[in-house]
Amino acid sequence: MIPDAVAAVIAATLRDHPTSEPEAVARAAVAALDREGWHITAPDVIAAALRAA
Numbered sequence: 001m002i003p004d005a006v007a008a009v010i011a012a013t014l015r016d017h018p019t020s021e022p023e024a025v026a027r028a029a030v031a032a033l034d035r036e037g038w039h040i041t042a043p044d045v046i047a048a049a050l051r052a053a
Helices: 004-016 022-035 044-052
Strands: none
Touching: 004 022
């Protein structure tokens, strides 16, 4: 389950970027979460696939 604080940051990002492409909104949400002190990590199998891409 996503903590309420994370959901609030994502919702605010969506409100702040209503006409942006989904990828841009996702990057903005990750940046906002980072500024709030959250660290996003992927399971090893996903991280390996992303590094290979």
